[in-house]
Amino acid sequence: MTAATETNSINVKFIAVPPDLRPKYVPLRGDAAAIDPVARAEEALSKLADNFERWLGEEVDVLLRTWAELRKPPAHLPGKHNAFYLAAHDLRGEAATLGYPLISRLAGGICTLMENFAPEDMPYDLIDQHVLAIKAAIREKAEGNGSETARALVQHLAKIVAEMTEPSGT
Amino acid sequence: MDPLKPDLSALKFLVIDDSTFMRRIIATMLHGFGVRHIEEAENGTAGLEAAAVFKPDIIITDSLMPAMDGTEFTRTIRNPESNCNCFVPIIMLTGATEQWRVLDARDVGVTEFLSKPIAAKALYQRIVATLTEPKRFVKTETYFGPDWGQHRAEDDTLTAEEEPQVHMID
Incomplete structure (x- = not known):
């Protein structure tokens, strides 16, 4: 794992987080994008409410x-x-x-x-x-x-x- | 791209909570969001073992738990010498919202903080934020973790007055 770093004059190192996650998610497209994930989660929760x-x-x-x-x-x-x-x-x-x-x-x-x-x-x-x-x-x-x-x-x-x-x- | 609708199906989530019921509620929400890969652990110790094997992309942890709490768990994960991904986003959920607890959590390197009761929308927003707006990391003699000085202006959970003094070394 590599990370871009930058050190400033007070010995604090800033590190760009390795882009491990970005390749793993993509925008939802088509029919999937039309579904509200929060509403779907709330609906699933309502089924647990009993x-x-x-x-x-x-x-x-x-x-x-x-x-x-x-x-x-x-x-x-x-x-x-x-x-x-x-x-x-x-x-x-x-x-x-x-x-x-x-x-x-x-x-x-x-x-x-x-x-x-x-x-x-x-x-x-x-x-x-x-x-x-x-x-x-x-x-x-x-x-x-x-x-x-x-x-x-x-x-x-x-x-x-x-x-x-x-x-x-x- | 609509930043609120990423496809989460390829990402792996580790949920750590000592309450079976809370784990079930969180897992139900995650499934609703489209998550397909979820591992659960009942405390920080079990969470460390699961993190090493399962290699989660995002961790959601309770704060106060027996055996090892969420703060100690986060501190251990953020140790660059640990055998886990020390950059992994950690979302801490807690029923306690006292300021000192929030600051403790932030000072050990949590990525996002969310108070209970957990709402699906708030959890989803935190997850999306970790993906679309990853904080850079900062390393000092006493701290390694997300750069909270870079936190988003619209984040209403933490105010500017609460920012910890972890970025400067005298």
């Missing part, structure tokens, strides 16, 4: 299981915290993609708390409220923006998390 609730349920089960483990003695084991954090982080990204943004926000609140507190100082009761809210949201099938009550609960918890984690005066 699975989303079950998939999300399985992810929430992981969160509940790791939370139960974390709450068992002995306390403050890094492995248990990491497992729960990873479950919350995954749920944050996946729930939004699967069409459950309220659950994503609740999982994000858990992540924020865990990133801002040491295990011995962690506000476990507040995390527990997030976990219970996620359970309620999955039970109520809170897709999209959810109910007014669900939105109010999520906003309330988000406000508490912000007050506890954001520097005062900001």
